[in-house]
Amino acid sequence: MATLNSNIPAGPLGQKWQKHKFNSKLINPANKRKHKIIVVGAGLAGGSASATLAELGYQVENFVFHDSPRRAHSIAAQGGINAAKNYQNDGDSVFRLFYDTIKGGDFRAREANVHRLAEVSVNIIDQCAAQGVPFAREYGGLLDNRSFGGAQVSRTFYARGQTGQQLLLGAYSALSRQIGLGAVTSRTHSEMLDLVVVDGHAKGIIVRNLKTGEITRHVGDAVVLATGGYGNVFNLSTYARGSNVTAIWRAYKRGACFANPCYTQIHPTCIPVSGDYQSKLTLMSESLRNDGRIWVPKKPGDRRSPQDIPELERDYYLERKYPSFGNLAPRDIASRAAKQVCDEGRGVGETGLGVYLDFSDAIQRLGEDKIRERYGNLFDIYHEITNESAYRTPMRIYPAVHYTMGGLWVDYNLMSNLPGLFVLGEANFSDHGANRLGASALMQGLADGYFVLPATIGNYLATQKPDQRPKTDHAAFKDAEHSTQSMVDRMLSMNGKRTAASFHKELGKILWDYCGMARTATGLKKALELLPELREEFWSNLRTPGNASEMNQSLEQAGRVADFIELGELLCLDALTREESCGGHFREEHQEDGECKRDDERFAHAAAWEFTGVGKTPVRNVEPLVYDEIKMATRSYK
């Protein structure tokens, strides 16, 4: 059994972070120079952490599998970033942002972490503006805000529809500066394939160079993983094609606990799947729901074109079910409702997996020009992808996997149960509970990288002597390199019949069918029968063309799919064990009038799974969630 000590500082909630910073150990500048920190990933969390640690004087080595540290999928975030600045004077505060986030997460996040997140949100905006992030401004030259994701205050800062891109480029520029100064060594085209654990501490990684195929060992006093989420386990998602679980999965297999893998967020407004060949789902901004009305035909199997279906034969199901929130119901609720009507055979489009998002009323009310002004670029994207004009015919949308709240377990210092292993951003589990609010992912990534880790990592490093850092010829390094090499060799030599892509598709279908928007014990048990079979077939019937000593994208994909299959099993197991519904995890057995029914008696805790071997049941460790300041309540949107 792993020991999970959350290390939450004592004292009143509002003072914990200040106090903790004061009590944290400092490293003197001369010693900082001697400490070497490995950072994997250069998205918002990894990029900002690498830059900031280097500014503090640590030696940093940054690894990305991309060709450049500017490509991470943080770049695709559209909406914005929340911060409790209260520039709009509309009653926002750190406490309100904290409370909204905890409630949005369906009371499954750690109170102290979320409060800290709300506190540092304020500094993030200052930092980014100083870096030259071109946030939207008012004519007076001050920053503009909008309300987002159903929040009652306007606290979202944005840069057109490309906030993630601009924030990432800000972090990338800070990182680039440190690379230019020689304080960070940047290794691109470098995929982490194993974590090296020496005497129980994370001390290095094994990396494959994707250009040359060379496998190398890298040692550090601490290892920081900021490698993003694992939503591509579903194959089709709004994630980048390259997003993967490999880094955190292999850390899990080396002893780090994986917490709450079943918390996955499904976003309601994506462009539906159009065919079997599809590789990627595209998100349409949530803001469309402000003016669009969602409906399906009342009659199952109604194949008429939308214009031919009279008003009386349409079911505006969100307005019907949730009269007060209507089309603006939160993400998880809107997604489940869409699935329900499609399951009833009332879905639209060729595949029957889609619902209409209709702007005709809004166009009649406001005129086409107004709609074009508000959503023109989104309508253009929609047209580009589907070749349909949403001005003439309703958009078709369907939910898609968008974010994963689960991840490696970390304590208040963002350190996992493996000493020396730190996990940031979407890769950890800490701040969003069972559901993430819009515009909060960017906030968490940057909070972790710019402000939290640089302050807490000293607590670990103070206990480590850089001159006693293990050498790369240590047995643990040899062993890790050997196991990486043999996995690569095995994948290349099997010479079976199926490609990794075909396994990925099958895996995605199993997970989407049995562990998607609505889960049942029967379905999950079925998935837990199918997945081990899939894993076995993968390891006996895989075909990977090419060889190991050059760029080989099939090999990269095979390794990632292998990990996704194993993760799929854990995800289903976690979903089966959590016999309640909360946020992104909906168990059909646990509902009240179609809404999530939490079981705070039995499940007010984080489940942190501990690896025991492939195909063996992992150990479920539990960290109870204790709320000192707030009371758990039921979310209702009727």
Add this chain to the structure above:
Amino acid sequence: MKVRLKVWRQKNAESPGGFETYDTPDLNSNMSFLEMLDVVNEDLAGRGQEPIAFDHDCREGICGTCSLVINGKPHGPHRKVATCQTYMRSFKDGETIVVEPFRAKPFPLIRDLVVDRKSFDRIIQSGGFISVRTGSAPDANSTPVPKIHSDLAMDAAQCIGCGACVAACKNASAMLFVSAKVSHLGLLPQGQPERDRRVMAMVTTMDEEGFGSCTVTGSCEAVCPKAISLDFIARMNRDYGVALIKGEPRRNQASEGGA
């Protein structure tokens, strides 16, 4: 629909490359260009051949990873979109499509259609930033920025760093890329203290990386997925002239504090 692909295949930078012709399996016209390549690759792998290596990631036009020159045009036939947002309905059934990597000396080829664009990173590392330590920033609203400047800065900042500008330019010039960053930071009050040294340092690195010069043909702007304007090049030229007259050194001194 089906198309015939003429694709550049090259094992690595050292070995010689050449065009190979492939007839695709049956396609759906709603496929993206990259999904078409996925299908071709599955087909190749099924027949025991090595799939075509190509760069891609987000597949929604923002990460800047995808490249490809399709029928002589970087990012394909349509303006203002990247290759990943190009759909097969833009091509005719039975058409022959020529697919090549980005060609430029500073973008050495890695394999097939994949090139190495690290030269762009080195340009940014030489000066494409505002030097601000984490934690030292003043309140964000203490520095107002006129909306018109901030909007123009955003126009420049949209650059996704894909390198299509270089690929399209007959001189393989990186001026559009460099000028977008120089203008983005130079338009904001936060970027003023380093404005002169930034432009000098970045242009010096750009030249050292081996990019060509700008002969104002406008090809870069025509293929830019974010439609970044040629006017930013003029803006950078002016900044450069000012910095030169002021006697700004050609590169940032590495001895400067920070590490």
Add this chain to the structure above:
Amino acid sequence: MKVITRLWRSSLGKKYLMALSGIALWVFVIGHLLGNLQVFLGPEKINGYAHFLKSQAGLLWGSRLGLLAMVVLHVASAISLSRQNRAARPIDYGAGAPPLAASYASRTMLMSGLIVAFFIVYHLLHYTLIVPAVNLQGVDFATYQRKLADNSETPDVYRMMIVGFRHPAVAASYVIAVGLLCLHLSHGLSSMFQSLGITRFSREGRDCFARGVGLLLFLGYCSIPISILLGFGKEVVK
């Protein structure tokens, strides 16, 4: 000089040198045209103008040397940049399409520039150094002199022009060269704004201006040989 070496060390600097020398050469092209057009005002006017220039040795040689320096700077930067540009794109695309959106003038700047440079050499041999072999008329322009009031002799420029351009091949080469020069200017002038970072005028406006200026210069220069071929000034020959 230090500024020039600083400029020479970067591609942007060389573009500055090209733009600045280009302006000087463009000003000369305008002045030269205005001088030449005086041919239509009769022999007295143009010969008087030629005599005036000849009598100001300092001004004449100053401008000649200055122009030469500008040409050297312009050509040297162009060649240096072109080399850099070619090295940057060692392999061409197989699809064989011309560069996107690039105008013909913009793609042919080096070629049009070099041809014009060769023509200038010929033009100097023809009319300035008056080498008899190149005028194709079998006459020596050096013998075309006229007497001034004080009985001294001065070249009869008017007659040289009329006789020189009466040969169709000479006139044609002149028209072609001037055409290329104006094509060169139609891109060069608008690029000059870009290279010097003058963004005051819209790009369409700059392009329009450059093309307009190019066309006007072309019409102006061509009017002389064409009029002569059509019979203007034939009384001189008899």
